[in-house]
Amino acid sequence: MWALMHFIDNKNSxxxxxxxxxxxxxxxxGICTLGLPQxxxxxxxSVLCSFILLGIALLIGYAKQYFLQLKNSQILIHILIALAAFFVAISFADHQLQQRLSLRQTQVHQAEVVVYVDRMSVLNKDNKQQILxxxxxxxxxxxxxxxxxxAKQPELQLGQYYRVTGQVRPAHGYAIKGGFDQEKWFLQQNLMASFQVKQFELLNKSQALTQSSTSFVQRHRGFLQASRLWIEQKRLNCRNWLxxxxxxxxxLLLALLTGDESLLDDITQQQFQNLGIQHLLAISGPHVLVFAMLLCLVLHxxxxxxxxxxxxxxxxxxxLSLPFLIGIWVYCGFVGFEIPALRTLLxxxxIVLAMWCxxxxxxxxxxLASAALMLLFDPFSMLSVGFWLSYGACFILLRVYQTVQQQPQQVLLGHFQQCRYYLRLLFESQGKIFIALLPLVMLFFQQLSWLxxxxxxxxxxLIGVVIVPLNILATCVWLLSPSLALPLYHVADAAISILLVSLGTLQSAxxxxxxxxxxxxxxxxxxxxxxxxLFLPKGTVPKVWLVLGCLPVVLPVHETQPFEFNVLDVGQGQAVHIRDQNKQILIDTGGTRDEQKFSLADRVLLPYFSSRGISSLDQVILSHLDQDHSGAFPRLNEKMPVKQLFGSQRPQGNLPSFDYCHAGQRWVSKNIEMQVLSPQExxxxxxxxQQNELSCVIYLSYKHQQAKTHFLIMGDAGTQTEQFLLQKYPDLAVDVLVLGHHGSRFSxxxxxxxxxxxxxxxxxxxLHNRYGHPSREVQQRLxxxxxxLLNTAEQGSLYFTVTDExxxxxxxxxxxxxxxxx
Structure with a gap:
């Protein structure tokens, strides 16, 4: 009887x-559907669907209790309740999104506003960045x-009001597959606009009250606001002291302590990135737990x-559980309530609540419960890479720990055996974590360090056992006496020197x-x-399945459409990607004013090609050497194999096979015919x-069952070239026209x-380019x-396909x- 009751209890549990x-x-x-038009x-x-599903679940429960015996009814009720939660989550996420979108700025304009400073700035070479x-x-x-x-302007002081004038710009990035989504980042950070500050004036509370509103000033009063401001001020003081x-x-000490990378030099950042350990610069759960455990140790x-x-x-x-939670909360505030720290807090x-109950x-x-709670408090967390990496890494670490616990215990007699065992455990766990996190690394970073x-x-x-505890201990002492903290910081600094030397030796070896x-x-x-x-228990899945599962990863990418014509969003510039079966062609690369400062190749083009599974380009045509058409090519050529290069001018540097493009050139592949219409040789x-007028003008014809679809790419050619084309090719048929010179009135x-x-x-x-492209005159002509007219500034990248018909x-x-x- 006791055995039966125990079985029933376990089953119910x-x-x-x-x-x-x-x-x-x-x-x-359900929250992860945030932002999907569907x-x-x-x-x-969704709310109506939720009520219907809950009603059905109640009916099944009522029927089961009084007059029907339905097999597996309890499982069915659980599924219905979960579906109801799914639809409620969809409605909740969409409601939160619409509220936030309604507050965004949509136009560029000059503004004079009242601001309150509650966060410290992030220091850069050119300017200071601050959320106001x-x-x-x-x-x-x-x-x-x-x-x-x-950078020349003085620092905005924490806890102060200012009247600030400057230019307001809406968040607007490159809308392209695989590229960094600036609008998503602004949305996740709850930022409604970008603000280029020109000048500011300090206000007292009464002035701020008269120039804004009572609710705005009153929200900055109270214990929570005061405690948060005190923590932020300590963060700023710590940075200034360091x-x-x-x-x-x-x-590096500051980055490992608070996650603030303002003082981190480019060489160290690049070294951590090349070694694939840039995640260690972010504040993670162990950082928070170290502080909480130190606090509990002192209290104990x-x-x-x-x-x-x-x-x-x-x-x-x-x-000690409540002081433990207080310690976690305090350190979360000290690091700015980053997602990994919040995950640890939740x-x-x-765990503490379950222990008390x-x-x-x-x-x-x-x-799962902590993830659901975090998305309940802030559904926009799911837009952050940190959310997925934090929960993914935590799940994998816990799974690795469980597999270690399930292994038969070994009797370790000597110190050498213990050392050998734990080293083997460290190597095995790191190997498993590396493999398990590989999909997330591929999805978010599109690059991998084998080291x-x-x-x-x-x-x-070194970081988890030595540097971070010393860093935290030194900071706790610093709060009491900075002079006493300096020796501890020196020890942590020496440990970092050992770390960097070891990492440098690894890179050299x-x-x-x-x-x-x-x-x-x-x-x-x-x-x-x-x-x-692979991580399932042995014997669960036949090894043949693993081999078959790897085939889609190593085999060439199969595309559903034989042909694509993609006008990529590269801002004020031009880049057109053409795919004919497995042949990859790029016409122009776009480019920014300063490719060293912001590399369009690294930030836009390479992520796009990586997300498409494209590792090389068969042909690149540079219509001319204006920066906005060819500026990204040197970096692209450095990072990606290019078989053939054509252009109206020869670029500098180490080039692949190069030839000048001129009228009469013609290339034919399986489905397309491409020819140069201008310039004359x-x-x-x-x-x-005459770079603009002598741009390479490309005419592309795609052959399908019915006839042909024609595309004309004008480069920066103007009306002079247009007259030449009309005279030489009077019967030119065009279905899609990429306007010359981005829609300039001279074309x-x-x-x-x-x-x-x-x-x-x-x-x-x-968007809002200084040239006014496309011009009003061209828009009126069209x-x-x-x-x-389609505009990449408004529609983003444009992906064209043609059906067999x-x-x-x-x-x-x-x-x-x-x-x-x-």
Missing amino acids: LLETMKWNLIFLAWVI AHYVSRW QVWDASHQQMVHWFARIP MQSPLRHRG HLIARFCPELYLRMPKQLL MSSL QRRLSVFTTL APLANIIAIP IPVEVQQLHFTSLQIAVLTLVIVM DDLANAEY SSPEFLQRLKPKIAIASAG QQAQIP GSLNYAAARNARLWLHP
């Missing part, structure tokens, strides 16, 4: 755990703006010394460069499935002096547009000719997420 796991998982998945439509009916609380008079609400303050200190590695010794009878009234674990709170929580349930496991073996013990990864989302998903199967000698003449009559015209331009279809990158909509 298992069902209860499964129910909560399903609910938490459904909530997390989820926005579903959200209108702004009274938005248009919405009558407090919002956050991302301010850039000239800046003035004689410590050699002050930047004080209680044991002065009040030992407290341990007779209450178990030590329960007595997980620790759940005398309930057992599985590791998986604790992890990462070895570098982690060196860095993690094994000179392996960071490898760029080229995998599609489908390949990464398949690899994830293979890794999950005799005119190439003047290309340096796209009325006669040219009327004669060609394309189905679609495209302007490749940057409107009069009834030719639709000849139907021309396109997808705009800014339609993929609600926050990207113009």
Whole structure:
């Protein structure tokens, strides 16, 4: 009987755990639909769907209790409740998104606003970056703006009000697959605009009150605001003190202490990135736990010394659990409530709550519950890479720990055997973590350092066991007496020197460069499935399945469409990617004013090609050598193999096979025919002096079952070249026209547009560019000719495909997420 009751209790406990796991998982998945247009439509009916599902669950429960015996009814009820949670999460996430989107600035304009400073700045070479609380008079609400303050301007003081004038710009990045999504980052950080500060004036509270509102000023009063401001002030004081200190590695000490990389030099950052250990610069759970454990250790010794009878009234674990949580909360505030620190706080709170309630929580349930809670408090956390890396790494670490615990215990007699055992354990765990995190690294970073496991073996013990505890202890002493803290900082500084020398020796001994990864989302998903199967208990999955699962990862990428014509969003510039089966062609590369400062190749083009699984280019054509058409090529050529290069001028540097492009050249592949219409070969000698008019004009024809679809790419050619084309090619058929010179008024003449009559015209331009492209005149000409205009500044990257019947279809990158909509 007792055995039967024990079985029933275990079964009920298992069902209860499964129910909560399903609910938490459904909530997390529902929140992850944030920003999807489909989820926005579903959200209108999601609350109704939730009530219907809950009603069905109640009916099944009622029927089961009184007159029906339904098999597995309890599991069915749990699934229905989880589905209801999923639909509620969709509605909640969409509601939060719409609220935040409604507060965004959408136009560039000059503004004078009242701001409150509650966060310290981030120091850069050119300017100071600071998040400011702004009274938005248009919405009558407090919002956050991302301010850039000239380096020569004085620091904005914490806890002060200012009247600030400057230029407000909406968040607008490159809408391209694989590239950094600036709008998403602004949204996740709750930033409604970018603000270029020109001048500011200090205000007292009464002045701020008269120039803003009572609610704006009153929200900065109270204990929580005062404590947060006190912590922020201590962070700033600590940074300023470290800046003035004689410590050699002050930047790394500050980064490991608070996550602030303001003092970190470029060489150290690059070294950590090349070794694949840049994650160690971020504040993680162990940092927070070290401080909380140090606090509890001090309290334990004080209680044991002065009040030992407290341990007779209450178990030590329960007595120290609340100070433990307070320590975690304080350190979370000290590091700016970063996501990994918040995860540690939530997980620790759940564990302490379960301990006080005398309930057992599985590791998986604790992890899921903390993720669900974090997304309940801030659904925009799921937009952060840190959220996925933090929870992914935590789950993997716990899984590795469980596998170690499941291994048969070994009797270790001597110190040598113990050392050998723990070293083997360290190597095995790092290898498993490296493999398990590989899909996340491929998805978010698209590059891999093969030295990462070895570098982690060196860095993690030194940083986690020596440097971070010393750093935290020194800071605690610094709060009392900076002079007494300096020797401790010197010891931590010496440990960092040992770390950097060890890492440098590793790089010298094994000179392996960071490898760029080229995998599609489908390949990464398949690899994830293979890794999950690999970590299952032995014998669960046949080894043949693992081999078959790896085939999609190593085999060439299979594309559903034989042909693509993609006008990429590269800001004020031009880059057109053409794919014919497995042949990859790039016409122009775009480029920024200062490629050393912001590399378009590294930030936009290479991530795009990596996400498409493209590792090399068969052909690159540079229409001319203007910076906005060719500036990114040197870096692209350095990082990516290019078989053939064509251009109206010869670029400098180490080039692949090069030839000048001129009228009469023609290339034919499986589905496309591509030819150069201009310039004439005799005119190439003047290309340096007439770069725009002597741009390479490319005419592309795609052959399908019905006929051909034609694309014309004009480069920066103007009306002179247009007249030449009309005279030499009077029967030129064009379906898609990439406007000359980004839609300048000196190109796209009325006669040219009327004669060609394309189905679609495209302007490749940057938002609010200083040239006004595409010009009003060109827009009027297109409107009069009834030719639709697409602008990469408004639609983002444009991906064209052609069906077998000849139907021309396109997808705009800014339609993929609600926050990207113009």
